[in-house]
Amino acid sequence: MEKKLIKATLLFVFFSLISLLMFFQPLRELTRFSLGSPYYSHIWLIPFVSLFFLITERKRIFPEVFFSPGAGAVLWVVSVIIFIAGWMNQTSLSANDHTSVVTLSGVLFTHGSFLFAYGGKAYRKALFPLLLLVFMIPIPLFLMDRILDMLVAGSSSVTEFLFKTTGTPYIRTGNIFQLPGVTIEVAEVCSGIRSSLALVITMCIAAHMFLRTNWRKLVLILAVVPLTILKNGIRIVTITLLAEHVDEKFLTDSFLHHSGGIFFFLPSLVLLGLLLWWLRKTEGAREERLRA
Numbered sequence: 001m002e003k004k005l006i007k008a009t010l011l012f013v014f015f016s017l018i019s020l021l022m023f024f025q026p027l028r029e030l031t032r033f034s035l036g037s038p039y040y041s042h043i044w045l046i047p048f049v050s051l052f053f054l055i056t057e058r059k060r061i062f063p064e065v066f067f068s069p070g071a072g073a074v075l076w077v078v079s080v081i082i083f084i085a086g087w088m089n090q091t092s093l094s095a096n097d098h099t100s101v102v103t104l105s106g107v108l109f110t111h112g113s114f115l116f117a118y119g120g121k122a123y124r125k126a127l128f129p130l131l132l133l134v135f136m137i138p139i140p141l142f143l144m145d146r147i148l149d150m151l152v153a154g155s156s157s158v159t160e161f162l163f164k165t166t167g168t169p170y171i172r173t174g175n176i177f178q179l180p181g182v183t184i185e186v187a188e189v190c191s192g193i194r195s196s197l198a199l200v201i202t203m204c205i206a207a208h209m210f211l212r213t214n215w216r217k218l219v220l221i222l223a224v225v226p227l228t229i230l231k232n233g234i235r236i237v238t239i240t241l242l243a244e245h246v247d248e249k250f251l252t253d254s255f256l257h258h259s260g261g262i263f264f265f266l267p268s269l270v271l272l273g274l275l276l277w278w279l280r281k282t283e284g285a286r287e288e289r290l291r292a
Contacts, residue, residue: 004065004066005062005065008062008065008067008117008118009117011067011116011117012113012114012116012117012118015113015116015117016110016113019106019109019110019113022109023083023102023105023106023109026083026099026102026103026105026106027106029095029098029099029102030043030099030102030103030136030138031044033095033096033099033138037096037138038194039138039139039193039194039197040138041194042135042197042198042201043135043136043138046132046133046135046136046201047133047136049129049132049205050129050130050132050133051129052129053128053129053132053208054126054129057125057126057129060125061122061125061126062118062122064119064121064122065117065118065119065121065122066118066119066121067116067117067119068115068116068118068119068120068123069116071112071115071116071120071123072112072113072114072115072116072117073112073116074112075108075109075111075112075115076109076112076113076116078108078112079105079106079108079109079112080105080109082101082104082105082108083101083102083105085101086098086101086102086105087102089101094141096138096140096141096144097140097141099138100137100138100139100140103136103137103138104137107133107134107136107137110130110133111123111130111133114126114130128208132201132204132205135197135201144193147191147193148188148191148193151191151192151193151196151228151229151232152175152186152187152188152190152191153175154226154229154232154233155186155190155191155192155229155232155233155236156172156174156175156186157229157233158229158230158232158233158234159177159186159233159236159237160172160177161233162233162234162237163177163237166237166241168237168241168244175187177240179240179244180244181243181244181248182240182243182244182248182251184236184240184251186236190232190235190236191232192228192229192231192232195228195231195265195268196224196225196228198265199224199227199228199265199268199269199272200221200224202269202272203220203221203223203224203272203276204221206220206272206276207220207221207276210276210280211276211279211280211283212283213283216279216282216283219275219279220272220275220276220279223272223275224272227268227271227272228268231264231265231267231268234264235264239251
């Protein structure tokens with residue numbers, strides 16, 4: 001079995017080298033895109049996280065390996081079709097969407113290579129680290145616009161609620177709030193999409209490592225959305241009230257406005273950690289009852 005695993009790994013490495021040659025130009029595009037985007041600085045961390053889980057969980061993933069050329073070839077064909085479609089429509093696609101298409105093609109090719117080299121059983125057991133590669137794919141613009149709209153609308157609602165709770169007088173017009181001393185707009189830059197992506201990825205990893213039941217994993221991951229909206233609202237109201245009562249520069253030229261997201265991100269992480277602890281505790285209690 002050890003010799004078979006070594007052969008399969010060498011085959012997978014060989015396919016990976018081929019994919020690097022095939023997707024060299026798209027990978028360059030992805031690198032330039034990730035460096036120039038405020039949302040995707042995490043992209044090149046994902047393959048290393050995926051590789052970490054493949055290595056640390058190798059005893060569970062690779063007890064039995066066998067070649068599966070048919071299934072692997074199917075994913076290769078789908079990958080090539082998507083790549084050709086992206087190449088043919090490059091001029092009609094935005095840079096974001098073209099990068100999404102070719103990156104999806106590369107991820108599918110990697111899945112096909114793994115399936116070819118290691119077989120269906122290993123593929124199913126390695127599904128989590130392989131699915132993590134999806135986070136390398138930039139979100140298509142049509143979907144990103146809807147996510148941003150949802151986050152902005154939610155953040156505006158929380159902002160209004162907090163203004164009412166603190167007794168702050170305001171006039172709201174859509175996502176614009178007029179206060180006696182300042183006027184603010186809850187724009188896309190206030191959506192928290194970057195921290196949301198970071199929290200979703202972190203919670204996916206935490207759920208895989210510490211939870212076993214699928215519904216608990218889903219609860220933990222979905223909790224990111226309302227918590228992000230609440231965090232955004234608190235940040236907007238905090239900075240606005242500081243600008244109104246202390247100094248207007250808190251809105252225009254302050255560290256808290258431009259780079260202070262970490263002070264609101266960490267409490268969110270703590271709250272999600274507490275939720276994870278509770279979910280794990282209830283999961284353990286249920287398993288004890290079943291054993292009894």
